[in-house]
Amino acid sequence: MAGQISISSIQKMKNLSADIQNLLREAVEARLSSYSPYSNFKVGAAVLSEDGVIFKGCNVENASYPIGMCAEKTAFGAAICAGKRKFKAVAIIADQEKVFTPPCGGCRQFMSEFNEIDLYISKPDLTNVLVTSLKDILPLQFEVNADYSF
Ligand SMILES: [Zn+2]
Numbered sequence: 001m002a003g004q005i006s007i008s009s010i011q012k013m014k015n016l017s018a019d020i021q022n023l024l025r026e027a028v029e030a031r032l033s034s035y036s037p038y039s040n041f042k043v044g045a046a047v048l049s050e051d052g053v054i055f056k057g058c059n060v061e062n063a064s065y066p067i068g069m070c071a072e073k074t075a076f077g078a079a080i081c082a083g084k085r086k087f088k089a090v091a092i093i094a095d096q097e098k099v100f101t102p103p104c105g106g107c108r109q110f111m112s113e114f115n116e117i118d119l120y121i122s123k124p125d126l127t128n129v130l131v132t133s134l135k136d137i138l139p140l141q142f143e144v145n146a147d148y149s150f
Contacts, residue, residue: 008132013122016129020089020120023048027091028124030056030071037061043101044093045071047079050086055079072107076114087111089118096123100130108138 013021023046031044036059043059057075061068072092079087090111094101100121103111111117112134119137121130140148 008130008136010128011131013126013129016120016131019048019052020091021126023054023089023091024093024120024122024126024129026054026056027071027093027122028126030058030075031093031124032058034058034071035060038063038065041094043071045075046091047072047075047087048089048091049079049084050088051084053079053082053084055082055084070104070107072103073110076111086115087117089120091120091122093122093124102130102132102137108134109141112138112141 013024026046027044029044030046031042034042034044036042038061041059045057047055047057049055055075055078057071057073057078059069059071060074072090075090092101092103100123102121103119117134119132119134121132122128
């Protein structure tokens with residue numbers, strides 16, 4: 001049910017590792033570049049590759065609404081273009097008053113293409129961070145030749 005968190009935890013920014021704090025700050029910075037004149041809903045993302053490089057992304061809207069891009073997708077696009085294929089973590093920043101902003105369903109599937117990834121979701125003030133993982137928020141993702149036995 002929307003707004004209920006059962007498989008994640010909310011942690012204080014100060015208790016996270018230096019690498020993750022840095023990743024979250026990069027996502028805050030990426031959000032500032034958001035192109036969102038239609039919704040005015042700015043989102044920033046930063047993905048940390050397995051070898052320690054950070055790639056940033058922001059949402060990019062379009063007058064033809066459905067072709068806009070989420071911040072997570074633009075961040076992954078930059079990383080893939082740089083030759084990265086394995087990732088440690090993704091930070092996502094948006095600003096809703098009462099809730100964190102987890103990735104949309106499409107982005108969950110998009111990110112699941114690569115490997116298990118930890119997710120750190122926060123607001124621009126970076127006080128509290130929702131810590132979860134792609135595995136937790138996308139069970140039974142679509143895979144070619146997946147072996148889901150029931
Ligand atoms: Zn999305």
